[in-house]
Amino acid sequence: MKKQTPFDLYLLQPIRKFLDAKLLSSGLLLLATITALIWANSAYAASYFALWKTEVSFQIGNFVLSDTLGHWINDGLMVIFFFVIGLEIKREFMVGELSSFKKASLPMLAALGGMVVPAIFYIILNAGTDSISGWGIPMATDIAFALGALMLLGNRVPLALKVFLLALAVVDDLGAILVIAIFYTEQISTASLITAFVFLGISLVLNAMGVRRTWPYALLGLFLWLAFLQSGVHATIAGVLMAFTIPSRAKIGAEEFKNETYYLLEQFPEKEFQIMCTDENQYRTIEELKYLLNKINTPLQRLEHALQPVASYFIIPVFALANAGVNFTSSEANIDFLNPITLGIILGLVVGKQLGITLFSYLGVKAGIAFLPSGITFKHIYGVSCLAGIGFTMSLFITNLAFVNPVYIEEAKIGILSASLLSAIIGIITLSLTTDKECTDEKVCLMENTGNH
Template sequence: MTQLTIIRTSPDPERPQDHSHQHRHRSVADKIRAMGQARVGAMLLLAATVIAIVWANVSHETYESFWDTHLMFGFADLQLDFTLHALVNDALMAIFFFTVGLEVRREFAIGELTSWSRAVVPVVAAVAGLAVPAVLFFLIAMGSGNEHAWGVVISTDTAFVVGALALVGPRIPGRLRVFLLALAVVDDIGALSIIALIYTEDFNPFPLVVAAIGLVGVYFTRYLRGGRGPVYGTLAIIVWLSFLASGVHPTLAGVAIALLVPVYRPNRRDVEHALDLARTFRQSPNTEYARAAANSLRESISINERLQTAYAPYVAYVVLPLFALANAGVQLSPDILITAIQSPITWGVVVGLVVGKFIGVFGATAVMKVFRLGELGAGLTLDRVAGGAALCGIGFTISLFIIDIAIDDSSAQNEARVGVLAASVLAFLIATLIFRVSDRVHPSQEAARTLARPVDSKRDHVYGSDDAPFTIVEYGDFQCQFCLKASGSIQQVREEVGDRLRYVWRHAPLVSFHPNALAAAEASEAAARQGKFFEFERALFSDQENQLPSDILRRARELGLDMEKFEADLTSPEIAARVRDDMLDAEAMEITAVPTLFINGVRHVGPYDARSLIEALEASVRPGAVV
């Protein structure tokens, strides 16, 4: 068996495990900031909804006349006539659906949906969350003449759900957020397919031939050396106009284009080349080197991710609020509310979204868990899933969108909109209640004290026998000097207790402190695929200051790894997912500093010199002892 580590650094036995000797996770602050951005987007969407409702009830005529304002675009005999309402729903929402398509493409290429074992639970939950609401709506609305509008209740509003999760969700929402986003991708695919197949009228196939040619052009644009932006823009307009002329809803052009935009994980050689150009610019600053360095850095990131980053603020802060302003103007007079309460359409929407989504998502997830099909991940308990399933009843954006294209009668549209608003409020309140009860039932302090994911020798990096009475699980960072000290202590423990110790390493890279830590973690996983995880660990710890892509490749060559396989594995989505799983486990246990050690499944608090660790190990097997 290979030696665990050859590095010895004398740990300081007098320094407790506190702020002074552990790097804290600034990435937690980054996640809070990201959740804050989602919260702002949701609040803007809510504000636009309130404004639309107030406007429509204070002066319904001006609301209707404003959005019925006609705009003319074109030249000579080529003219397009849009109302402001149609401009928002047909043109601006194409940008929204474009970003949805980018997310779908990314998740299937390098995200949560690359591995069926990880994706099966949210996929099944999403399918059930599409089917059950539709069936309930159809049964309730049967005989009203609008039962065909069942598409109104099938989709979840991702923007609202993520924002609501940031507002009322559990304190550590990482796993639940990933689960809901993966579910939302499948949900969006179902909604978009239904819009295309069910709610397309006056279909004309010939313009789609032009659209197909344009989409082929979009695909091959990736091979241009430069000037791709204008080409993408021109082809996108052609494809959108072709969809408009065909009768297929033009917003789906955004999805079709997005699915052809390339997505990939950054290649280590491309990153290294960009760094070389940046160094050249630093040594000889001039416009040419600056442009070359900037272009190289930009090209190392896939077009898909660059577009997501560029468009996300416009969608969240402009497109969706404008959509809400144009579509949420529901009249709420006493007579209208009485009519809505008696309307099967209103009740179909409310029951479909609030009850149907919950039964579909939660019920499918619970069944999958009972039969052990797929994996929910550490910290994602069924009560957390129940809160997320309740949030899925917020079907705001696409629900309002489908109302506009599935229901012709203005009174029925108003009743359906009342149902969507009521369902969204009810879903939010129910989810809030579930999360508050869940927090009381499963206090975070207890979750933080015990190891969330049991040691699995088939998954984890284990040194020692599964029969060993002592187990130390370390969440660490290869660039953290205190993790280096901990490795020296654990080696000393190993020498003293011998085969009675089993040691397990899991990843918790401090990406804000150590920009190369995540790449180092992924590289160690690539080495593990060739059976040399601990050898690569030693190489990383031996030179913590040099962990650039070139250093990582050099170490792999020195260890005699198959370089072609190693470099291919470095860009593998499975490798990234493996590290991300550890990081999400760490978040679920509120690990904000490294090294964090678990002694026989219980979090170790205190010094981690060899003597202290041995005492903690021995105490852990004494009856009634507290580690």
């Protein structure tokens, strides 16, 4: 067996594992979407729409929370998804592709263009109408679907390009979160908002005190979510803000960890056991090793590792199942691609994303603000900009915040589904034509495309 180098272990393996997870997530997301569409247009369509309108209540004494199943998915389950996004954003800014200006400048400029230009397209077509509130819908990029589409091209795509799309999508998520928090907020309850920030402050204090157990943050996160639920600010913002308070620094370095674990293992009593460890000295050493692992493994990493599969393989597919269903034969489904909402979303996601990402990237590089990774061309950037038009999850989420009128919601969904499909097809074709050289050695491919010769 080929011996793994530190390069393989600490760089290639995590990236490969993450991309494989996104590919599986996009597959489940696609399956849930197809299921929702088939169900919503079948003889059992009534049961599909009735299911999400089922009232679900939680009661403790006189305290009662009651809403439809669909709202609990959008305002409850999705909080965990936004919490994971918050953890990813914090990690990327601390140690990832957004940790320095040189690394962050290109994806940040690209994401800015990919949010501003699509919104402009939508605003132009919907100006002066009550559907103008949907301007945030075409700003989003669905990272699972976009990376899944990119992965279909296999090793033909430079790993640096996949990393660029990932960084762009993280910034795009941050932009979408800010849009939701600032522009899609109902009437504010000052008392509830103050209460929410008290819980947030307590979490920050725990972080400063060095508390690394995750259960206190989980408990505070629950209270924070309840406060936001009553505040008028969308409850999912609680997940993002809570993520920013989670400890993210290791308490010991690699050399200290190596030395201390080596010492403990050297002192480990050589006493064999059959069923379980009962020797007091052995057990004490095991506990000390666990303590060392907790010191080097941050709470942020532990939570992200535990919740990423839940968000990717359960929450997002359930969200798609609940929100992607459109009955094309109903009176609310207006199959008119030229209506302002549908056309605005399609032009925003398909044309606006391509124009905004490519143009802002080009201007940034020409101005010397941003830098193209070695081996990446503007043809590659354009191909990624096409895939960024797959809005889906976040676009559907913003649709539910932007509109109350069911006709508008259905028109928006048709625009999102159509634009996402078009963007995926155009992006895959474009990148298949611009990435004709297969890179079979991942290490060489990554080094060539990050300038590490």
